[in-house]
Amino acid sequence: FPQFRRGRQGLPLRKGETILDHARRAGVEIYSECGGKGECGRCVVRVERGTEALSPPTDAERKFGLGEDLRLACQAVVVGEGDIYVYISEFGKYSILTETRRREVPLEPLVRREGDRVLYDGRPIDSYRGGIYGLAVDVGTTTLVLEIVDLETGETVGTAARKNPQVSYGNDVISRIEYTMVDKYGLRYLGPEERMERVKELQRAVVGAVNEEVRKIEGKISHLYTRWWQWGTAP
The missing domain is CATH 3.10.20.30 (Beta-grasp domain)
Incomplete structure (x- = not known):
């Protein structure tokens, strides 16, 4: 075909x-x-x-x-x-700014160790396997930045950055919102089902990119046992 x-x-x-x-x-x-x-x-x-x-x-x-x-x-x-x-030309690679100001904050993750158990918000979710790690994702307009953090020490043990694949739908947030609301000619508003499908399309683009970068980080720090229990968002 x-x-x-x-x-x-x-x-x-x-x-x-x-x-x-x-x-x-x-x-x-x-x-x-x-x-x-x-x-x-x-x-x-x-x-x-x-x-x-x-x-x-x-x-x-x-x-x-x-x-x-x-x-x-x-x-x-x-x-x-x-x-x-x-x-199709490659986008090119993005580097992470490493020389930044850091502010000390209390280390109070929802996922923590208590003896031989791992707790999430006070509830047991697993046995302790030698380390507890969290994934932090910054979804920017043009880039995605990921960090794997040791939740026991606060140390960043793995990082990755790439272009946000949503740039294929517009360089700014307004263009992407417009993509989910009107047809490509700007002549008619989309119906509820069409709008939701386009929203999901944008979501799949980001989730796919995040999963891809997580696999790359895991490959670099394969000595860590990683098992993701919870996705969280922060403003």
């Missing part, structure tokens, strides 16, 4: 959807500052095969003077049959 190619894996094509739509479904991050309106010109991709299965360049694309095999992912719509191979 016709596919949108991501490396060696394929994703079934859906006529009427853009390359950006397919990339989002495939979990591929494409920078889309304007949220897919064809205004920022940041979602440029190179179509290596399957140009004939895409719609002609739009006025929005022509104003950016793109090369023959370059398209805006948000404007190139699947209209025909055949596989489409697209080259």
Whole structure:
């Protein structure tokens, strides 16, 4: 069947959807500052095969003077049959600012040790296995930062940072809210079910990225026994 190619894996094509739509479904991050309106010109991709299965360049694309095999992912719509191979530039890596001011705070985690037991808010949840660790996640507009913290000492034992994959839906919070409320042409408000599905789509993007980074951290500190019991949020 016709596919949108991501490396060696394929994703079934859906006529009427853009390359950006397919990339989002495939979990591929494409920078889309304007949220897919064809205004920022940041979602440029190179179509290596399957140009004939895409719609002609739009006025929005022509104003950016793109090369023959370059398209805006948000404007190139699947209209025909055949596989489409697209080259997407990497976002690049993010580094964590380590030289920061730190403030001493009391170490009072809800998960703590009492003898050979591990308690959560006073309730036993497990036996003590040599350490208790917590995961702190800072979900920013453009980046995600994660830390694994020793809940007995307060020491940070693992860190990771990456771009927030929601940038594919807009560079700012307002653009992402708009994505969950109106169609991509801004002509109609979405129904309740459509809105909820788009909200879940944004949630899945972040949760998937967090899980991926946690696995990377665990690989670096494999000597730790990690078992996550509770997700928490903080303002």
